[in-house]
Amino acid sequence: MIRVAAVGDVHMDSDVLGRFRPALAQLGDRADVLLLAGDLTRHGTESEARCVADEFGGLAVPVVAVLGNHDHHCDQVPQLVGILSDAGVTVLDGDGVVVDCPGGRLGVAGVKGFGGGFAGRCASRFGEPEMKAFVATTADAADRLRAALIGLDCDVRVALTHYSPVPETLTGEPPEIYPFLGSYLLAEAIDAAPTDLAVHGHAHFGTERGTTPGGVRVRNVAHPVIKQAYSVYSLAGSVA
Amino acid sequence: MTRTSGQSTRQTGPDRLDGYTEAAVQRLLSEHADIAEQGVGVSRRDHSLVLCGEVESAHRRAEIVRLVAERFPGVRLIVDIVVSRTTAPTETEELS
Numbered sequence: 001m002i003r004v005a006a007v008g009d010v011h012m013d014s015d016v017l018g019r020f021r022p023a024l025a026q027l028g029d030r031a032d033v034l035l036l037a038g039d040l041t042r043h044g045t046e047s048e049a050r051c052v053a054d055e056f057g058g059l060a061v062p063v064v065a066v067l068g069n070h071d072h073h074c075d076q077v078p079q080l081v082g083i084l085s086d087a088g089v090t091v092l093d094g095d096g097v098v099v100d101c102p103g104g105r106l107g108v109a110g111v112k113g114f115g116g117g118f119a120g121r122c123a124s125r126f127g128e129p130e131m132k133a134f135v136a137t138t139a140d141a142a143d144r145l146r147a148a149l150i151g152l153d154c155d156v157r158v159a160l161t162h163y164s165p166v167p168e169t170l171t172g173e174p175p176e177i178y179p180f181l182g183s184y185l186l187a188e189a190i191d192a193a194p195t196d197l198a199v200h201g202h203a204h205f206g207t208e209r210g211t212t213p214g215g216v217r218v219r220n221v222a223h224p225v226i227k228q229a230y231s232v233y234s235l236a237g238s239v240a
Numbered sequence: 241m242t243r244t245s246g247q248s249t250r251q252t253g254p255d256r257l258d259g260y261t262e263a264a265v266q267r268l269l270s271e272h273a274d275i276a277e278q279g280v281g282v283s284r285r286d287h288s289l290v291l292c293g294e295v296e297s298a299h300r301r302a303e304i305v306r307l308v309a310e311r312f313p314g315v316r317l318i319v320d321i322v323v324s325r326t327t328a329p330t331e332t333e334e335l336s
Contacts, residue, residue, distance in 0.1 A: 015297040023328035042276045204279030217335055224294035229326045236336035
């Protein structure tokens with residue numbers, strides 16, 4: 001078995017420093033890896049990234065992250081990635097990593113993702129350049145996620161995004177904003193590989209559990225949704 | 241046909257609670273540099289504005305309440321914002 005801990009939307013800044021540490025101190029006994037599902041900071045500043053590094057660096061298990069929309073706000077993504085990488089956090093953006101765990105090789109493919117909506121109510125690449133760019137951004141993210149998932153050589157395969165691949169885990173959010181919370185294109189990418197679990201954040205008022213049309217379990221691990229420092233999922237894997 | 245410039249007769253301001261105020265508060269919570277909260281719900285209930293959701297610290301909750309009260313002094317607030325718990329999980333979900 002491989003045990004995957006995950007949380008998203010921790011929105012670190014100096015006022016939050018230390019809040020997660022008591023629970024994180026127990027992580028080595030509970031999980032083999034920790035996934036951070038984006039929105040690690042409030043505004044995406046270097047000082048906030050250093051808070052993330054202090055809080056989630058030096059843990060007993062590897063930490064793998066994607067960034068979220070908040071982490072892009074101040075246009076300092078390269079600096080954020082540098083600070084997190086220096087702290088030992090693997091930041092994925094359309095690529096993947098394989099972690100050797102006692103229960104097997106865990107492959108994680110990650111991308112932030114973007115919006116667009118879900119089947120029957122989704123945006124189309126049509127009309128104004130801004131609209132085409134909006135949809136193209138999501139399509140590009142989904143393409144990179146698909147390639148990263150397929151390219152993993154592992155026993156258990158996990159997709160890590162910030163935006164949601166399915167509408168089920170958005171239940172509780174106003175339906176009017178679903179197109180800003182995720183896209184079915186991410187689910188289509190996840191279903192293109194033998195994925196065992198998809199983890200996302202972003203939707204604070206959403207619901208923890210859902211599935212893709214292909215049957216992959218989806219978990220919304222936004223901190224306000226799981227209401228604990230992290231959730232842990234145990235996976236046997238379905239692929240060799 | 242005569243084209244006229246629109247002359248709004250709507251009375252607006254920081255003491256009025258309507259859809260525009262609701263929208264303004266929601267955008268304020270997202271866009272104000274000291275707040276940056278997109279996870280706080282804003283809705284009207286009777287003659288009050290309800291703020292609900294979870295934030296990461298008591299300081300952030302206090303700042304939200306202070307800022308909204310300062311910008312919209314005549315609006316009656318109902319605040320149901322709590323600080324997210326950070327306890328360790330007690331269970332593991334088996335997904336096999």
